[in-house]
Amino acid sequence: MTQQKAIRLGAEASAEMRFIEEEVALCYQCGTCSGACPVAAAGGMDYTPRAIMRMIQAGMEQEVLSSQTIWTCASCYACAVRCPRDIEITDVMTQLRNIALEKGYKARRGKVYNQGFMGIVRQHGRMWEPRLVVQYNLLTNPLNFLGLAPIGLKMIRKGKLRFLPDHPKGRSEIRGIFDGLEGGGE
Amino acid sequence: MKYAYYPGCSQESTAEEYNHSLQAVARRLEGIDLVEIEDWNCCGATPAATVNPALPHALAARNLAIAEEMGMEMVTPCAACYKNIRKASHVLNDDPDLLARINATLDGHQLGVAPRVRHPLDVVVNTIGVDNVPVERPLHGFKVASYYGCLITRPEGGFDDPERPQSMDRLMEALGAEAVEWPYKTKCCGGAIYMTTEAISMRLSADVLAHAKAAGANAVAVGCPFCQLLLDLYQDKLEAIKGTSFDMPIFFFSQLMGLAMGLDRKDLGLEKLVVPPFELLAQTIDAPDGAPEKPKKKRAEKLKTWGEA
Numbered sequence: 001m002t003q004q005k006a007i008r009l010g011a012e013a014s015a016e017m018r019f020i021e022e023e024v025a026l027c028y029q030c031g032t033c034s035g036a037c038p039v040a041a042a043g044g045m046d047y048t049p050r051a052i053m054r055m056i057q058a059g060m061e062q063e064v065l066s067s068q069t070i071w072t073c074a075s076c077y078a079c080a081v082r083c084p085r086d087i088e089i090t091d092v093m094t095q096l097r098n099i100a101l102e103k104g105y106k107a108r109r110g111k112v113y114n115q116g117f118m119g120i121v122r123q124h125g126r127m128w129e130p131r132l133v134v135q136y137n138l139l140t141n142p143l144n145f146l147g148l149a150p151i152g153l154k155m156i157r158k159g160k161l162r163f164l165p166d167h168p169k170g171r172s173e174i175r176g177i178f179d180g181l182e183g184g185g186e
Numbered sequence: 187m188k189y190a191y192y193p194g195c196s197q198e199s200t201a202e203e204y205n206h207s208l209q210a211v212a213r214r215l216e217g218i219d220l221v222e223i224e225d226w227n228c229c230g231a232t233p234a235a236t237v238n239p240a241l242p243h244a245l246a247a248r249n250l251a252i253a254e255e256m257g258m259e260m261v262t263p264c265a266a267c268y269k270n271i272r273k274a275s276h277v278l279n280d281d282p283d284l285l286a287r288i289n290a291t292l293d294g295h296q297l298g299v300a301p302r303v304r305h306p307l308d309v310v311v312n313t314i315g316v317d318n319v320p321v322e323r324p325l326h327g328f329k330v331a332s333y334y335g336c337l338i339t340r341p342e343g344g345f346d347d348p349e350r351p352q353s354m355d356r357l358m359e360a361l362g363a364e365a366v367e368w369p370y371k372t373k374c375c376g377g378a379i380y381m382t383t384e385a386i387s388m389r390l391s392a393d394v395l396a397h398a399k400a401a402g403a404n405a406v407a408v409g410c411p412f413c414q415l416l417l418d419l420y421q422d423k424l425e426a427i428k429g430t431s432f433d434m435p436i437f438f439f440s441q442l443m444g445l446a447m448g449l450d451r452k453d454l455g456l457e458k459l460v461v462p463p464f465e466l467l468a469q470t471i472d473a474p475d476g477a478p479e480k481p482k483k484k485r486a487e488k489l490k491t492w493g494e495a
Contacts, residue, residue, distance in 0.1 A: 038373055038393075039379070039386055043386070044383060074376050074378045075378050076336035077341045078340070078372075080340070081342050081348040081349070091235075094235045098235070098237070098239060101237070117233035118233050118234060121230060126195045127228050155200070155419065161200075162199040168226065170225045172293070173248065173293045173294050173295070174248070177241075177291045179291075
């Protein structure tokens with residue numbers, strides 16, 4: 001077990017890390033979050049939310065940032081509404097994903113999905129689902145296209161697939177939001 | 187009252203019928219006039235905050251700024267957009283530094299004070315009032331499991347209780363349907379992770395439908411395009427997981443309102459539902475003698491749906 005302090009609050013800590021540190025410091029390990037979590041119950045997490053909270057307190061940066069849990073969190077806020085300490089657990093998970101991407105942790109599916117999603121929004125101003133599905137599967141598991149065919153056909157039959165993207169007029173404004181934040185943010 | 191209407195991306199593709207039926211309902215209802223925000227942009231759903239914590243607030247700020255220019259409260263039917271933009275409106279109104287930083291990235295619009303952001307269910311139930319919905323063809327025979335999912339009531343501070351919401355149930359009763367009491371109405375369908383972790387989201391959705399079925403529902407009502415997509419489009423997969431047949435039409439609540447209000451059915455997009463609702467309609471509101479007193483249910487079959495896969 002590596003005992004790194006990087007996730008702990010320090011002079012150099014970013015706003016995201018300070019947020020995580022402050023929230024997680026409140027946790028007294030009751031486990032209500034884990035009991036509320038539907039993904040943990042369905043076997044989709046390697047560490048329960050409670051364990052993640054404790055690991056952050058213990059400074060286990062590597063284990064936390066390379067965990068499956070931060071990527072399978074469905075952001076449903078069931079943990080956050082039940083937490084007796086009012087910890088924003090869902091938002092902590094989101095920011096852990098953010099830090100994991102920033103620090104280059106291996107999370108191929110999460111990276112391809114989240115960055116691919118936002119790349120489409122940056123370019124088109126709105127989501128264009130068929131491109132996301134094609135792009136994501138090409139980059140992660142091209143064989144999956146076979147499995148997608150029945151769903152795709154169903155969607156086409158029901159007119160639920162949009163073959164061309166929407167093009168709102170203010171696309172340059174929307175791109176400006178992305179560029180402005182990336183340049184001036186962090 | 188006029189509302190700045192933000193449909194959201196899904197309402198122009200996978201959930202077009204939600205958009206159309208809601209607009210048709212709003213045209214008929216007194217007290218709600220939806221004026222679409224021209225040129226709206228995507229809210230960034232769940233991925234935005236993963237890429238950059240300020241990004242969902244910034245994307246919301248542009249839409250909020252246009253709504254502010256229109257001088258109206260915002261209404262958005264998508265639960266994910268609703269959560270993102272509602273949250274951003276609170277964060278930006280409380281944090282002038284972040285607002286200034288975000289306004290600096292906006293070209294052409296500037297946000298002063300973010301207007302209130304509402305889900306249409308909130309407007310119908312809490313502003314118009316369920317008793318003011320003109321019901322012409324009561325949904326007798328419908329046993330509706332109202333499925334709120336996550337983001338209509340969470341995070342806290344919205345218009346209904348995050349653990350045991352009632353607004354959609356009250357609406358269904360006002361429409362003449364039976365509101366089925368069931369324990370999974372705020373459980374997550376896994377919509378945000380179904381691209382990356384499909385197996386888990388399928389398991390979550392299968393549990394939701396199994397509980398709706400076990401509670402005796404013959405229809406599910408939703409107010410979120412992702413809940414609808416997973417429960418409807420993937421229903422055969424969910425049935426395979428549970429080894430049972432659900433045969434459960436998944437309506438947007440606005441479609442059920444439209445049916446009860448006797449609106450032109452071509453505006454309700456019923457044919458877009460993957461699990462066809464027409465047998466249920468034929469047995470209930472379209473039945474020559476009205477709804478049967480007690481739809482037959484085999485108890486053994488009901489119990490089977492509780493079992494794990």
